[in-house]
Amino acid sequence: MIKLSKEDFEKILNHAIKELPDEACGLIAGEKNGDDKIIKKVYLLTNIDHSNEHFSLDPKEQLAAVKDMRANGIVPLGNWHSHPESPSRPSEEDKRLAYDKTASYMILSLMNREEPVLNSFKISGDTAEKEELVIE
Protein backbone atom coordinates (compact mmCIF):
# COMPACT_ATOMS: atom_id res chain seq x y z
CA MET A 1 0.00 0.00 0.00
CA ILE A 2 1.12 3.53 -0.73
CA LYS A 3 -0.52 6.52 0.95
CA LEU A 4 -0.77 10.01 -0.48
CA SER A 5 -2.41 13.01 1.18
CA LYS A 6 -5.23 14.82 -0.62
CA GLU A 7 -3.12 17.99 -0.51
CA ASP A 8 -0.24 16.30 -2.29
CA PHE A 9 -2.62 14.76 -4.82
CA GLU A 10 -3.94 18.25 -5.55
CA LYS A 11 -0.39 19.52 -5.84
CA ILE A 12 0.44 16.90 -8.48
CA LEU A 13 -2.86 17.43 -10.30
CA ASN A 14 -2.57 21.21 -10.41
CA HIS A 15 1.01 21.05 -11.66
CA ALA A 16 0.11 18.48 -14.33
CA ILE A 17 -2.77 20.66 -15.56
CA LYS A 18 -0.52 23.73 -15.59
CA GLU A 19 2.06 21.89 -17.70
CA LEU A 20 -0.43 20.78 -20.38
CA PRO A 21 -0.09 19.92 -23.20
CA ASP A 22 3.28 18.55 -21.99
CA GLU A 23 3.75 15.66 -19.64
CA ALA A 24 4.54 16.72 -16.09
CA CYS A 25 6.78 14.81 -13.73
CA GLY A 26 8.37 14.69 -10.32
CA LEU A 27 9.50 12.63 -7.39
CA ILE A 28 7.82 11.20 -4.32
CA ALA A 29 9.52 10.69 -0.97
CA GLY A 30 8.56 9.67 2.51
CA GLU A 31 8.72 6.73 4.86
CA LYS A 32 8.72 2.96 4.38
CA ASN A 33 7.04 0.73 6.91
CA GLY A 34 7.44 -2.86 5.77
CA ASP A 35 5.65 -3.07 2.45
CA ASP A 36 3.77 0.15 3.12
CA LYS A 37 4.91 3.54 1.91
CA ILE A 38 3.75 6.88 3.21
CA ILE A 39 4.42 9.83 0.94
CA LYS A 40 5.50 12.82 3.00
CA LYS A 41 6.55 15.09 0.18
CA VAL A 42 6.01 15.36 -3.55
CA TYR A 43 8.47 17.19 -5.77
CA LEU A 44 7.42 18.98 -8.94
CA LEU A 45 10.29 18.81 -11.40
CA THR A 46 10.82 20.15 -14.89
CA ASN A 47 10.25 17.81 -17.79
CA ILE A 48 13.35 18.68 -19.82
CA ASP A 49 11.86 16.91 -22.86
CA HIS A 50 9.02 19.49 -22.91
CA SER A 51 6.94 16.90 -24.73
CA ASN A 52 3.44 15.48 -24.45
CA GLU A 53 4.79 12.00 -25.25
CA HIS A 54 7.99 11.78 -23.19
CA PHE A 55 9.48 12.96 -19.96
CA SER A 56 12.93 13.19 -18.40
CA LEU A 57 13.52 14.67 -14.97
CA ASP A 58 15.81 17.68 -14.79
CA PRO A 59 19.01 16.27 -13.20
CA LYS A 60 19.82 19.52 -11.35
CA GLU A 61 16.39 19.61 -9.77
CA GLN A 62 16.66 15.89 -9.06
CA LEU A 63 19.92 16.50 -7.21
CA ALA A 64 18.34 19.30 -5.18
CA ALA A 65 15.38 17.05 -4.33
CA VAL A 66 17.64 14.21 -3.17
CA LYS A 67 19.48 16.61 -0.87
CA ASP A 68 16.19 17.96 0.45
CA MET A 69 14.99 14.42 1.19
CA ARG A 70 18.18 13.70 3.12
CA ALA A 71 17.88 16.96 5.06
CA ASN A 72 14.29 16.12 5.99
CA GLY A 73 14.97 12.51 6.98
CA ILE A 74 12.81 11.01 4.25
CA VAL A 75 13.71 8.50 1.56
CA PRO A 76 13.02 8.34 -2.18
CA LEU A 77 9.93 6.25 -2.90
CA GLY A 78 9.64 6.65 -6.66
CA ASN A 79 8.45 9.11 -9.23
CA TRP A 80 5.27 10.36 -10.85
CA HIS A 81 4.38 11.63 -14.29
CA SER A 82 1.28 12.55 -16.23
CA HIS A 83 -0.25 11.08 -19.35
CA PRO A 84 -2.07 14.00 -20.98
CA GLU A 85 -3.89 11.93 -23.57
CA SER A 86 -3.55 8.30 -22.52
CA PRO A 87 -4.67 6.01 -19.69
CA SER A 88 -3.05 5.65 -16.27
CA ARG A 89 -0.91 2.64 -17.06
CA PRO A 90 2.80 2.25 -17.82
CA SER A 91 3.71 2.53 -21.49
CA GLU A 92 6.35 0.30 -23.04
CA GLU A 93 8.82 3.16 -22.67
CA ASP A 94 7.82 3.60 -19.02
CA LYS A 95 8.57 -0.09 -18.42
CA ARG A 96 11.85 0.00 -20.31
CA LEU A 97 13.11 2.94 -18.26
CA ALA A 98 11.89 1.68 -14.89
CA TYR A 99 15.14 0.34 -13.47
CA ASP A 100 14.09 0.01 -9.82
CA LYS A 101 11.62 -2.78 -9.09
CA THR A 102 11.16 -1.55 -5.49
CA ALA A 103 10.12 1.95 -6.56
CA SER A 104 6.58 3.19 -6.99
CA TYR A 105 5.77 4.65 -10.38
CA MET A 106 2.73 6.88 -10.21
CA ILE A 107 0.90 7.84 -13.38
CA LEU A 108 -1.76 10.53 -13.57
CA SER A 109 -4.04 10.30 -16.58
CA LEU A 110 -5.64 13.53 -17.77
CA MET A 111 -7.28 11.80 -20.72
CA ASN A 112 -10.63 12.71 -19.20
CA ARG A 113 -9.97 16.14 -17.75
CA GLU A 114 -13.13 15.96 -15.67
CA GLU A 115 -12.05 12.73 -14.02
CA PRO A 116 -8.28 12.51 -13.61
CA VAL A 117 -7.02 9.05 -12.66
CA LEU A 118 -3.93 8.41 -10.56
CA ASN A 119 -2.53 4.91 -10.17
CA SER A 120 0.69 3.62 -8.69
CA PHE A 121 2.64 0.70 -10.12
CA LYS A 122 5.60 -1.48 -9.35
CA ILE A 123 7.47 -2.41 -12.50
CA SER A 124 9.81 -5.32 -13.01
CA GLY A 125 10.97 -5.91 -16.56
CA ASP A 126 7.91 -6.11 -18.80
CA THR A 127 5.55 -6.61 -15.88
CA ALA A 128 3.70 -3.77 -14.20
CA GLU A 129 1.62 -4.45 -11.11
CA LYS A 130 -0.79 -1.89 -9.75
CA GLU A 131 -0.34 -1.30 -6.04
CA GLU A 132 -3.01 -0.17 -3.59
CA LEU A 133 -3.07 3.62 -3.51
CA VAL A 134 -4.80 5.37 -0.63
CA ILE A 135 -5.51 9.09 -1.01
CA GLU A 136 -6.77 10.66 2.21
Next chain:
Amino acid sequence: MTITVAGTKKEVKEGLTVAQLIIDEDVETPMYVTVSINDEFVDSGAFETTLLKDGDSVEFLYFMGGGC
Protein backbone atom coordinates in the same frame (compact mmCIF):
# COMPACT_ATOMS: atom_id res chain seq x y z
CA MET B 1 41.49 10.67 1.86
CA THR B 2 37.89 11.32 2.85
CA ILE B 3 35.04 11.83 0.44
CA THR B 4 31.30 11.99 0.95
CA VAL B 5 29.16 9.60 -1.07
CA ALA B 6 25.40 10.18 -1.01
CA GLY B 7 25.74 12.01 2.29
CA THR B 8 27.99 9.45 3.97
CA LYS B 9 31.68 10.10 4.65
CA LYS B 10 34.06 7.39 3.43
CA GLU B 11 37.77 6.77 3.53
CA VAL B 12 39.10 5.92 0.07
CA LYS B 13 42.49 5.54 -1.57
CA GLU B 14 44.16 8.37 -3.44
CA GLY B 15 43.78 8.12 -7.21
CA LEU B 16 40.23 6.81 -7.10
CA THR B 17 38.33 7.47 -10.32
CA VAL B 18 34.60 7.98 -10.67
CA ALA B 19 34.43 4.76 -12.72
CA GLN B 20 36.10 2.77 -9.92
CA LEU B 21 33.85 4.37 -7.31
CA ILE B 22 30.81 3.25 -9.30
CA ILE B 23 32.17 -0.30 -9.14
CA ASP B 24 33.15 -0.07 -5.46
CA GLU B 25 29.74 1.28 -4.50
CA ASP B 26 28.04 -1.51 -6.46
CA VAL B 27 25.90 1.02 -8.26
CA GLU B 28 22.90 -0.63 -9.87
CA THR B 29 22.24 -0.03 -13.57
CA PRO B 30 25.39 2.08 -14.06
CA MET B 31 24.32 2.87 -17.63
CA TYR B 32 21.55 5.04 -16.21
CA VAL B 33 23.61 6.79 -13.54
CA THR B 34 24.53 10.45 -13.52
CA VAL B 35 27.32 11.54 -11.21
CA SER B 36 27.83 14.91 -9.58
CA ILE B 37 30.93 16.01 -7.71
CA ASN B 38 30.43 19.06 -5.53
CA ASP B 39 27.19 19.76 -7.40
CA GLU B 40 28.89 19.71 -10.81
CA PHE B 41 27.78 16.97 -13.19
CA VAL B 42 30.47 14.75 -14.68
CA ASP B 43 30.21 13.72 -18.32
CA SER B 44 29.83 9.95 -18.46
CA GLY B 45 32.66 9.83 -21.00
CA ALA B 46 34.97 11.22 -18.32
CA PHE B 47 34.18 8.68 -15.58
CA GLU B 48 37.38 6.73 -16.31
CA THR B 49 39.63 9.77 -16.13
CA THR B 50 38.04 11.88 -13.42
CA LEU B 51 40.00 11.59 -10.18
CA LEU B 52 38.32 12.24 -6.88
CA LYS B 53 39.96 14.57 -4.38
CA ASP B 54 39.94 14.76 -0.63
CA GLY B 55 36.77 16.47 0.56
CA ASP B 56 34.76 15.81 -2.61
CA SER B 57 31.05 15.23 -2.25
CA VAL B 58 29.67 12.70 -4.74
CA GLU B 59 26.06 11.98 -5.59
CA PHE B 60 24.69 9.24 -7.83
CA LEU B 61 21.49 10.10 -9.62
CA TYR B 62 19.50 7.73 -11.77
CA PHE B 63 17.99 8.80 -15.04
CA MET B 64 14.25 8.89 -14.73
CA GLY B 65 12.07 9.19 -17.76
CA GLY B 66 9.35 7.56 -19.76
CA GLY B 67 6.66 8.02 -22.31
CA CYS B 68 2.90 7.74 -22.57
